Amino acid sequence: MQYLLSVLHDTFELAPAEEMAAIDVFNDRLRAEGHWVFAGGLNWPSTATVIDNRGDGEPLVTDGPYAETKEYLAGFWVIEAPDLDVALKLGAEGSRACNRRIEVRPFFGE
Amino acid sequence: MSVAEAIVRAHRDEWARIVAGLTRRFGDLDVAEEAAAEAFAVAVERWPGDGVPPNPAAWLTMTANRRAIDRLRRENKRDDKQREAQMVYDDSPPEPPGPIDDERLRLIFTCCHPALAMEARIALTLRMIGGLTVPEIARAFLVQETAMGQRITRAKAKIKAARIPYRVPGATDLPARVSGVLAVLFLVFNEGYLASGPDSDPVRAHLTAEAIRLARLIRVLLPEDGEVAGLLALMLLTEARRTARVSAGGELVTLDEQDRGAWDAALIAEGHRLMRERLASGVPPGRYQILAAINAVHTSARDVRDTDWSQIVALYDLLVGLDPSPVVALNRAVAVAELDGPEVALAAVDRLEAGLSGYHAFHATRADLLRRLGRGAESRAAYDRAIGLAGNSAEVAYLSRRRDSPPA
Numbered sequence: 015m016q017y018l019l020s021v022l023h024d025t026f027e028l029a030p031a032e033e034m035a036a037i038d039v040f041n042d043r044l045r046a047e048g049h050w051v052f053a054g055g056l057n058w059p060s061t062a063t064v065i066d067n068r069g070d071g072e073p074l075v076t077d078g079p080y081a082e083t084k085e086y087l088a089g090f091w092v093i094e095a096p097d098l099d100v101a102l103k104l105g106a107e108g109s110r111a112c113n114r115r116i117e118v119r120p121f122f123g124e
Numbered sequence: 125m126s127v128a129e130a131i132v133r134a135h136r137d138e139w140a141r142i143v144a145g146l147t148r149r150f151g152d153l154d155v156a157e158e159a160a161a162e163a164f165a166v167a168v169e170r171w172p173g174d175g176v177p178p179n180p181a182a183w184l185t186m187t188a189n190r191r192a193i194d195r196l197r198r199e200n201k202r203d204d205k206q207r208e209a210q211m212v213y214d215d216s217p218p219e220p221p222g223p224i225d226d227e228r229l230r231l232i233f234t235c236c237h238p239a240l241a242m243e244a245r246i247a248l249t250l251r252m253i254g255g256l257t258v259p260e261i262a263r264a265f266l267v268q269e270t271a272m273g274q275r276i277t278r279a280k281a282k283i284k285a286a287r288i289p290y291r292v293p294g295a296t297d298l299p300a301r302v303s304g305v306l307a308v309l310f311l312v313f314n315e316g317y318l319a320s321g322p323d324s325d326p327v328r329a330h331l332t333a334e335a336i337r338l339a340r341l342i343r344v345l346l347p348e349d350g351e352v353a354g355l356l357a358l359m360l361l362t363e364a365r366r367t368a369r370v371s372a373g374g375e376l377v378t379l380d381e382q383d384r385g386a387w388d389a390a391l392i393a394e395g396h397r398l399m400r401e402r403l404a405s406g407v408p409p410g411r412y413q414i415l416a417a418i419n420a421v422h423t424s425a426r427d428v429r430d431t432d433w434s435q436i437v438a439l440y441d442l443l444v445g446l447d448p449s450p451v452v453a454l455n456r457a458v459a460v461a462e463l464d465g466p467e468v469a470l471a472a473v474d475r476l477e478a479g480l481s482g483y484h485a486f487h488a489t490r491a492d493l494l495r496r497l498g499r500g501a502e503s504r505a506a507y508d509r510a511i512g513l514a515g516n517s518a519e520v521a522y523l524s525r526r527r528d529s530p531p532a
Binding site for chain 2: 096097119123
């Protein structure tokens with residue numbers, strides 16, 4: 015079962031070096047214990063572009079994130095875990111490592 | 125025993141076991157709940173004509189299993205392998221000296237999982253373990269039936285989609301998870317004991333009774349856990365005073381004015397027995413055990429004047445150490461008023477204003493202390509604020525009478 019751990023962020027500051035180091039330690043653990051699927055840190059929301067090609071004409075391109083919110087997605091992990099208890103434990107460790115709140119959300123089951 | 129009584133008894137004794145067994149076998153709470161409900165519906169239909177089967181539990185389990193299989197065949201969407209993958213089932217027995225291996229315990233921990241909202245945990249627990257119907261739960265919590273149904277459906281869907289496991293937590297997680305289960309039962313009990321709605325019955329006996337029944341079940345399943353025993357004792361000692369707590373006119377009667385002869389002696393004896401057991405264990409008490417001990421002191425006094433207030437204040441001191449919340453400090457101040465006088469208590473209460481100014485009991489306590497100190501105008505103002513904030517009709521009636529009665 016895969017879960018998305020979304021890193022929620024509310025200030026426009028980069029993570030300090032010690033946070034990056036803690037995240038590396040956490041990533042190594044995910045790999046060593048077989049939970050690792052994928053992870054990534056995202057650039058600022060202001061660098062985002064929204065594209066809408068549902069209409070008949072040219073794709074509609076809009077500058078900026080899809081929603082102006084106080085909190086935004088700063089990064090994510092996709093992890094493999096047997097159940098929610100394990101996913102929540104990993105989420106708690108990830109939250110501690112990156113010093114942010116984390117949303118744990120399951121993918122649709124296989 | 126009549127057929128109707130046999131069905132009621134089977135429902136009370138077997139519902140949770142049947143749902144738990146079906147959940148294990150079919151890995152789906154929804155299938156389990158529906159099949160269990162159908163089995164009892166079949167019993168209601170057939171037992172009056174066919175007679176009560178020699179082993180009602182086995183009959184109900186078999187009928188429920190058939191219904192579940194029928195449903196899964198009808199749906200015919202999932203093969204056996206996928207069905208097994210529905211819920212995460214951990215077959216390893218709990219570690220000694222862990223809890224008893226009982227399917228119902230897995231069900232309880234799943235229904236009270238911390239990833240579910242508290243109101244969903246309460247509703248699921250009452251439905252899946254307690255066997256209350258959705259309309260019964262909706263009525264108890266003054267929620268529309270459809271809304272309560274959705275709440276339960278959503279919770280079941282989340283358990284399935286997010287894979288909340290069907291398992292007794294391991295030794296390291298167990299204490300925190302047990303205290304989560306106890307919190308659910310305590311909320312059910314309190315909602316029954318002092319209903320929060322304005323037009324609700326002051327006491328909803330079926331909720332307090334259900335909370336006690338579930339606490340007894342958990343005590344059977346986790347006999348070594350002191351806080352389980354403590355919560356059960358606390359409920360019993362509180363429930364023992366239930367009939368004395370509301371007057372014939374629907375007004376709340378406080379502890380000092382209650383007719384102690386009307387208290388339920390059997391419940392008090394059982395609560396005291398539990399507390400003696402805990403004391404003999406020598407294990408330091410947790411929050412529920414301390415609250416139960418406070419209630420044990422109260423229920424040991426035949427007359428309010430015989431109350432051992434120094435012991436009660438000492439127990440509150442212990443509780444403040446575990447739970448430094450202002451509500452605990454407020455209750456401690458009430459006991460301090462009896463030991464050291466209302467002036468000392470009022471000073472302690474006034475220090476709590478920042479945290480409790482929106483809490484009716486804070487103003488009611490202040491009002492009473494001011495009244496005892498002869499500060500009538502301030503007391504009446506405090507009663508007014510308490511009445512404005514109180515939700516329970518019996519409590520409003522009591523506070524109104526105290527406000528309008530002459531100072532003591």
